[in-house]
Amino acid sequence: MIKLQAVTQAAEHLKKRGIFSSRLKRDEILLGYALLLPSFLFIGLVIGYPLVRSVQLSLNRFKLTAGVDSEQFCGLCNFQSLLRDPFLDVYLRNQAIWVLGATFLPILFALVLALLMDRELRGRWFWRSVVLIPWMMPIATTALTWRWIYDRQWGLLNYYLRQLGIISENVGFLTDKLWLWPSILLMAMWMWFPYNYVAILAALQAIPKEMREAARVDGCTPLKEIWYITLPSIRPVLSLLIVLGLIWSMNDFTAIFLLTEGGPGIDSTTLAPLVYKVSFRYYDLGKGAAIGMVLMLISLIFGAIYLQMVKAEEK
């Protein structure tokens, strides 16, 4: 949430000029740069240079199996090799399922929850604390917990689904093709709805009360009120959350890596874990970088859309 705020704010302020004007122009310019320097040293080493180097790597043939000095320019060979990859369609399908599911399910869940909570409730404090639980759990704990719940032999979910008669014998939620993605996305929904929820609730509470009262006086049913008043009012927040969700889930490595490690086989391997696999398991750094570049280009397109949306907001 803090991150979301910071990013949104910064985008909104991009256009504003500094407020202070000083007579000592040159000193001000120098001081301005000097104060930025430390942050740019860190970002330059850990983000800037690696970014340039990634572009270079993606255009080079560099397999660690052929030796650490085997790096050699080869143009688009890595991208060609990626296009010829027999499993490319599997990776892309996984990526699509993951990005769409991990973006929209948490937002949908958050929306329903926020609509329910945006009223006088008994035990408000209790409901609010409960909602924050998944947010406070470190992702390693979250993945471990869900692995335990999904456990084939002793898992809670197998037991309850059998009790309900939905399945007749235990299934491997993280190994069975049918259950794999629903299980992954269920965890994604559980752990990522809280920040969407906080943002949506804040937007709901900013809707003027008079609007709703007027709607109610005019005989609106609660569902109509939600459709005609509430949802249009929070549309800007929802679209921001969607674009940010798309960018962040697209680039996310940790969730899938911790839950399934991209398996079984390659059945849940999305592009970010694929970068890791190709580079560190198959030692093909060039191809790994090429996949990463594809990922980055798509993210940047979404990033540009996001900035446009923030600018449109301003007007």
Place this chain on the structure above:
Amino acid sequence: MSNAQRFLRTLREQIPVYATLIALTLFIVVPFLWLLTSTVRPVAELYVYPPRWIPQTFTLVAYQKAFQTFARPLVNSAGYGLVTALLTLIVACPAAYSLTRLNYPGKRSVTGVFLLTQMLPFVLLLLPLYIIYLKLGLYNTRLGLIIGFTALTVPYSVLLLRSFFSGLPIELEEQAMIDGCTRLGALWRIVLPLSTPVLVAVVLSSIVLVWNDVLFTIFLSKDLEVQTASVALYRFFTVRSASGGVAQKEVMLAGGVILTLPVIVLFTFLQKYIAAGITAGALKG
């Protein structure tokens, strides 16, 4: 009569609301509660069918073992978190001040760069970073990890601080500077003391980010000796040999709870600061 009707109407409206709310809440709390209850029982009761919500024997033996297993990584996590938070403040405050109070060419692009870093796939950057770290001798070192973490926290901290600073009244600083304070003096004496809520928010989010990190640590280190508790937990539950073949479910689950507790404590005690940090940012829109 009308009272009774009104009561019935409220009831009709309220029941579905509370029913749905309870269902959603169950989905939210069940995993957490199941984790908790799984850690306070002897191993034998972990593997029972049907699953037992309330164990017959209550024991904290799993926690005792987990503390032994995770002692080193927990200390690492806490240390990295604190150092990273401190470094982040030292690096991000001047940058944010520069972006809000000084005029120079290229300022907008600088903000753009900070924003851009939030949209990059880090898994791509970590590849060359791994090679660079090997060359610089930073791979698998505490210093290397802290540098990586700080680069991760600085960009959004700058953005957060920036939106807070730009909302502070400039008159106080002008007054101080007329009275002979330098710019940096004004930052130190006026801006920072007024910014406590957002500074706490930055420290807190940096600590939590380091505490939860898996990606950077996996790429930039290999020995448990220097790794964080999150990664130690991950390694224990995926690679049995990492724990010397003694990876026991109940110890890992207890480790998961231990990992969560500090975050809950931080959130609870500092809730008003987080809220202040967020609303301070939000109001500036």
